[in-house]
Amino acid sequence: MNEKTIKITCHVNLISKPGKLDELLDALEICAASSRKEPGCEYYEVIQSIAQPNEITLIEKYSDYDAFNAHFNNADIREFIDNKQKALLISMSNKVYVTRFDSTGTRSQDDASNLSFRDEITS
16 A cells, blocks of 8 residues: 555535525635645535535545645635634534545555554544
8 A cells, every 4th residue: 555645535514604605605616726726636626515505515636645634734725724614614524535446446455444644634
């Protein structure tokens, strides 16, 4: 297993405060555009629940753990986390995944339970 080449996918679930959805989407538009320019960011999408319109999910995919980790140094992401998150959100949760089968059907041998950085993500 080569941890430097493990693809990382992150799902971030956000619940907007009442009356703050448009402001949240404006902030996320900036974050998404900025994130897509990061080295190693392969995919970044903002989706909205049909059943619960104040529920937003970010789907992010990074070429490796270093790219995922560097994402948190992005100035627009830091601005959101440090200065906007509390004012706009009721809650936020995330889950981080490694790719086991990619879109072509290729199976990865990278077992999430054996990653040296697992504790950093799960704590």
